[in-house]
Amino acid sequence: MLGKLLKYELKSTSRLMGVLYLAVLVVAAVVGFIARGTIWQATQGNAIAVVVSGLIYALLIMALLIVTVVMILQRFYKNLLKGEGYLMHTLPVPTWMLVASKTISSLIWILLSMITLIVSVFVLVLTSVVGSGNLFALDWGSFPWGDFFKMFHESAGQIILTIVAAIIQIVRIILLVYTAMAIGAAAKRHKVFYSVLTFIIIMVIMGIIGTVTNISLIDMLSGSATVNEAAGGTVGMIFEAGDGLAGIGYSGLLAKQCITDAIYSVVFSFVTTWFLKNKLNLE
Numbered sequence: 001m002l003g004k005l006l007k008y009e010l011k012s013t014s015r016l017m018g019v020l021y022l023a024v025l026v027v028a029a030v031v032g033f034i035a036r037g038t039i040w041q042a043t044q045g046n047a048i049a050v051v052v053s054g055l056i057y058a059l060l061i062m063a064l065l066i067v068t069v070v071m072i073l074q075r076f077y078k079n080l081l082k083g084e085g086y087l088m089h090t091l092p093v094p095t096w097m098l099v100a101s102k103t104i105s106s107l108i109w110i111l112l113s114m115i116t117l118i119v120s121v122f123v124l125v126l127t128s129v130v131g132s133g134n135l136f137a138l139d140w141g142s143f144p145w146g147d148f149f150k151m152f153h154e155s156a157g158q159i160i161l162t163i164v165a166a167i168i169q170i171v172r173i174i175l176l177v178y179t180a181m182a183i184g185a186a187a188k189r190h191k192v193f194y195s196v197l198t199f200i201i202i203m204v205i206m207g208i209i210g211t212v213t214n215i216s217l218i219d220m221l222s223g224s225a226t227v228n229e230a231a232g233g234t235v236g237m238i239f240e241a242g243d244g245l246a247g248i249g250y251s252g253l254l255a256k257q258c259i260t261d262a263i264y265s266v267v268f269s270f271v272t273t274w275f276l277k278n279k280l281n282l283e
Helices: 002-040 044-081 095-129 145-185 191-222 233-278
Strands: none
Touching: 002 044, 002 095, 044 095, 044 145, 095 145, 095 233, 145 191, 145 233, 191 233
């Protein structure tokens, strides 16, 4: 059933997002071709054209980012917290599945938007040099491909862990927003205000927890119970903790971040589901 919910969710939003993705890629190619004329055949007309097309490209990127965020918020709000919620909550599916479908679809659109932006940059660069002869004049065999592959092979684990950490963090942010909206929707009036207030309160609580856990980690790594007894103890703690953090390494810090965000995600998912099941106040 989760697959059907996800399919419906993606189908409902795919047309708008597909058009935006295509527009960004096409305009990126146009900017690249115009830039090629500006670089190799510098004229005032081409210069104006590349400025205008570049501005359109920048505006499209901003529109893509804004539309992605607004769509994520709007789909959750309209489908589960407003009138459409009367239908959605009567479906023969558990509430957590509704939350999961929204979260997964939001994650997919965020990742696709990021991929589209990265690809558009490559399209812009490629079209700005193709046909000029520079692309084909390059001695591709002289590039240190072996060093690149070796570096990638040696860092593959960290690269994969970085991607996983980024994905888990995105999920945590999505569920944090959903939690704030679900709690705010339980109010009888001023739902948006209480949603924003809840979001701020949760962020403050997360900040406090993060500060406390980091201090605990620093204390553990410093290995000294008396670093704060003297006036210079704090400085010593910082240097000792720095050595400890360096010992953990980048992968260890990423793993810690993954675990932390995963725990937050589970908590936010539970809270969102509970409020939708027990405290929902549909408009």
